[in-house]
Amino acid sequence: xxxxxxxxxxxxxxxxxxxxxxxxxxxxxxxxxxxxxxxxxxxxxxxxxxxxxxxxxxxxxxxxxxxxxxxxxxxxxxxxxxxxxxxxxxxxxxxxxxxxxxxxxxxxxxxxxxxxxxxxxxxxxxxxxxxxxxxxxxxxxxxxxxxxxxxxxxxxxxxxxxxxxxxxxxxxxxxxxxxxxxxxxxxxxxxxxxxxxxxxxxxxxxxxxxxxxxxxxxxxxxxxxxxxxxxxxxxxxxxxxxxxxxxxxxxxxxxxxxxxxxxxxxxxxxxxxxxxxxxxxxxxxxxxxxxxxxxxxxxxxxxxxxxxxxxxxxxxxxx
Amino acid sequence: xxxxxxxxxxxxxxxxxxxxxxxxxxxxxxxxxxxxxxxxxxxxxxxxxxxxxxxxxxxxxxxxxxxxxxxxxxxxxxxxxxxxxxxxxxxxxxxxxxxxxxxxxxxxxxxxxxxxxxxxxxxxxxxxxxxxxxxxxxxxxxxxxxxxxxxxxxxxxxxxxxxxxxxxxxxxxxxxxxxxxxxxxxxxxxxxxxxxxxxxxxxxxxxxxxxxxxxxxxxxxxxxxxxxxxxxxxxxxxxxxxxxxxxxxxxxxxxxxxxxxxxxxxxxxxxxxxxxxxxxxxxxxxxxxxxxxxxxxxxxxxxxxxxxxxxxx
Numbered sequence: 001x002x003x004x005x006x007x008x009x010x011x012x013x014x015x016x017x018x019x020x021x022x023x024x025x026x027x028x029x030x031x032x033x034x035x036x037x038x039x040x041x042x043x044x045x046x047x048x049x050x051x052x053x054x055x056x057x058x059x060x061x062x063x064x065x066x067x068x069x070x071x072x073x074x075x076x077x078x079x080x081x082x083x084x085x086x087x088x089x090x091x092x093x094x095x096x097x098x099x100x101x102x103x104x105x106x107x108x109x110x111x112x113x114x115x116x117x118x119x120x121x122x123x124x125x126x127x128x129x130x131x132x133x134x135x136x137x138x139x140x141x142x143x144x145x146x147x148x149x150x151x152x153x154x155x156x157x158x159x160x161x162x163x164x165x166x167x168x169x170x171x172x173x174x175x176x177x178x179x180x181x182x183x184x185x186x187x188x189x190x191x192x193x194x195x196x197x198x199x200x201x202x203x204x205x206x207x208x209x210x211x212x213x214x215x216x217x218x219x220x221x222x223x224x225x226x227x228x229x230x231x232x233x234x235x236x237x238x239x240x241x242x243x244x245x246x247x248x249x250x251x252x253x254x255x256x257x258x259x260x261x262x263x264x265x266x267x268x269x270x271x272x273x274x275x276x277x278x279x280x281x282x283x284x285x286x287x288x289x290x291x292x293x294x295x296x297x298x299x300x301x302x303x304x305x306x307x308x309x310x311x312x313x314x315x316x317x318x319x
Numbered sequence: 320x321x322x323x324x325x326x327x328x329x330x331x332x333x334x335x336x337x338x339x340x341x342x343x344x345x346x347x348x349x350x351x352x353x354x355x356x357x358x359x360x361x362x363x364x365x366x367x368x369x370x371x372x373x374x375x376x377x378x379x380x381x382x383x384x385x386x387x388x389x390x391x392x393x394x395x396x397x398x399x400x401x402x403x404x405x406x407x408x409x410x411x412x413x414x415x416x417x418x419x420x421x422x423x424x425x426x427x428x429x430x431x432x433x434x435x436x437x438x439x440x441x442x443x444x445x446x447x448x449x450x451x452x453x454x455x456x457x458x459x460x461x462x463x464x465x466x467x468x469x470x471x472x473x474x475x476x477x478x479x480x481x482x483x484x485x486x487x488x489x490x491x492x493x494x495x496x497x498x499x500x501x502x503x504x505x506x507x508x509x510x511x512x513x514x515x516x517x518x519x520x521x522x523x524x525x526x527x528x529x530x531x532x533x534x535x536x537x538x539x540x541x542x543x544x545x546x547x548x549x550x551x552x553x554x555x556x557x558x559x560x561x562x563x564x565x566x567x568x569x570x571x572x573x574x575x576x577x578x579x580x581x582x583x584x585x586x587x588x589x590x591x592x593x594x595x596x597x598x599x600x601x602x603x604x605x606x607x608x609x610x611x612x613x614x615x616x617x618x619x620x621x622x623x624x625x626x627x628x629x630x631x632x
Contacts, residue, residue, distance in 0.1 A: 150605060
């Protein structure tokens with residue numbers, strides 16, 4: 001297992017390097033001079049500007065600049081936010097937990113819906129339940145998250161007034177009241193994100209279970225006299241999960257994309273809304289850092305998927 | 320031996336080839352299978368109606384998209400304004416017709432970019448063995464693990480101004496959005512095409528063509544590619560829906576087309592601050608996106624059934 005993990009890690013590192021190279025190339029290719037604003041400022045003499053350019057190595061060859069940037073990123077020196085006047089890494093560290101909480105809970109909700117529904121649908125293919133589930137899955141992933149978010153706000157906040165539509169970190173309550181408020185404000189964002197993912201996961205689970213359920217070993221398990229429940233849970237679902245894990249890992253980029261949208265709708269102070277506000281404020285260091293953090297999160301979750309994969313399918317670990 | 324095993328026994332055996340209209344081309348067969356997917360058939364009609372009304376709408380509905388009328392501010396649907404008006408009293412029907420053109424154009428253009436790039440990369444990887452194949456697949460996997468929406472936002476943020484200066488605000492953003500959305504969606508197509516190539520290039524008919532002295536280029540274009548097209552078409556259909564959602568998402572975040580161009584996402588972005596007093600605004604726009612996307616997704620599902628020769632229907 002340790003060996004396997006190490007091998008996966010050596011796969012993950014080059015892709016992180018590749019992503020950082022792409023990011024840096026984008027920034028270097030883009031027009032615009034980070035010190036362009038200084039040129040129009042009459043209070044700054046040209047010599048100072050020149051000194052700054054040399055200090056930050058703007059005129060160096062691009063590979064050297066990339067190397068400097070990478071070393072600085074690895075040292076945790078992520079730059080300084082123009083807009084918020086704090087170090088970028090502190091700004092991001094404040095906000096990552098919120099994003100992870102929302103995305104993680106939404107994933108759990110998605111799997112909690114998709115696994116049973118997909119399995120039931122595959123146990124009786126083309127039954128009424130299967131068709132209803134399939135239709136709902138289609139509706140689910142055709143409804144963009146920004147529209148479902150608005151719909152939920154319209155129904156539950158505007159018309160019914162049950163749930164708050166602004167996510168707050170500083171809830172003015174304590175004890176159980178605090179937990180209740182915290183739970184209430186998280187319901188809508190997590191539902192929006194979770195159900196959107198659940199729709200596509202349901203289809204994955206259904207087709208994976210369908211592939212497995214007709215295999216001979218399942219018939220064997222049944223003919224041994226095992227209870228149907230045991231056959232499905234222990235024999236079918238475990239093997240069906242192997243392709244599902246891969247597909248879920250492939251969905252990670254779009255999960256974080258959906259997180260950006262939901263954070264924007266419900267004003268959740270996570271890194272997604274930080275990215276949007278940084279873009280609107282032309283805050284380049286924050287934009288680069290957040291994009292890189294998103295890339296790292298995707299790679300991290302892919303690594304996690306690989307570990308789960310190794311656990312589900314012991315054959316992989318020995319290879 | 321080969322003559323005895325049919326790929327799909329029931330379909331080929333059961334059909335009498337007697338009358339002339341029972342002629343039997345792959346496309347006709349696909350169409351027959353497609354029609355049996357009822358939701359897909361309905362979706363084609365819905366999408367065609369939608370596209371027609373978007374294309375021909377301005378001929379019948381003469382209200383300008385930027386006609387400001389403060390007396391009819393935020394008014395609900397009425398005979399004068401079938402879809403109501405927005406916060407400046409602009410007619411929503413006219414604006415949605417305009418936005419629909421952009422959404423559909425972006426969807427199809429981005430799909431074309433993704434299919435083009437994906438097919439070329441997949442074909443190169445599939446036909447060449449060894450290091451070229453490995454490198455291209457590594458790049459594909461790398462792109463698959465990129466966080467797409469943040470990068471989309473980053474690219475648009477960085478390159479918006481330069482393209483605006485070259486091609487004008489609307490055209491520049493259109494080209495940028497199409498290229499970027501297409502540029503982040505070619506990977507599934509490339510993988511599909513490569514997988515198809517890997518199995519097809521070992522088939523007897525390709526071997527036969529090669530034995531007859533066909534060049535590599537001819538093998539790919541005449542023999543392998545047409546046979547690999549089925550899954551690519553399905554992936555392309557779903558890409559249209561994904562591109563429409565991606566464009567609306569960008570506009571919804573306020574970072575797509577310029578604010579004065581009413582794309583569907585932009586309309587929703589503007590509508591979200593008036594949910595309590597003018598819900599019709601968000602509902603009509605979101606409904607339009609939803610109907611378009613679900614219709615395209617159902618068509619993709621129908622095509623999957625229709626173009627999969629292993630599936631017996």
